[in-house]
Amino acid sequence: MDDRARGIVLYACALVLLAGGGLWWLRAAPHDDPDPRLAQWRRSAQELLPEAGDQEAGDTVALSAGRDHLVLSDVESGEFQVSVVCVGPAESQVRVSLGEAGSDSGHGLSCAGGEPADSFTVSTSGQLRLHVSVNEAGPVIFRYALVRTAPG
Incomplete structure (x- = not known):
């Protein structure tokens, strides 16, 4: 695998990890649904x-x-x-x-x-x-x- 392909795979993995972490953070945040x-x-x-x-x-x-x-x-x-x-x-x-x-x-x-x-x-x-x-x-x-x- 050449350097360019390795860079693309590395950036794609980083993007997937970042998106997954952001999604986890949003879903794990406490939902403050105040009692009406x-x-x-x-x-x-x-x-x-x-x-x-x-x-x-x-x-x-x-x-x-x-x-x-x-x-x-x-x-x-x-x-x-x-x-x-x-x-x-x-x-x-x-x-x-x-x-x-x-x-x-x-x-x-x-x-x-x-x-x-x-x-x-x-x-x-x-x-x-x-x-x-x-x-x-x-x-x-x-x-x-x-x-x-x-x-x-």
Whole structure:
């Protein structure tokens, strides 16, 4: 085989490998087909817990079934009212606990049926840690708001 034929075979093999690798990469990429209910649930969560003008921190996040999520809010020392709400399918629940994971039993919330926001008061020394755990009936939309009630 002459040099020209060997070059053509080499380039053809490289092209086949490149095409195969590209096809594999495209097919192996995770398909993020968002749940169409999430947009409606996000709007519901925002209606159930609207943003307050004196809010120190807050966020809205979509969480998958069986997932744990850590919320860290750097705030000054003091007393805060924490309001939480979740929206999701029937039988979906979240458990919100403070501090280190497993250090307290937490507070359970039902996410089905548009339950109103729940609130509780905490004192912080510079950082609020919320551990949010979703049961197996997800996904859910979780929303929280942090409002100062007394200076530290």
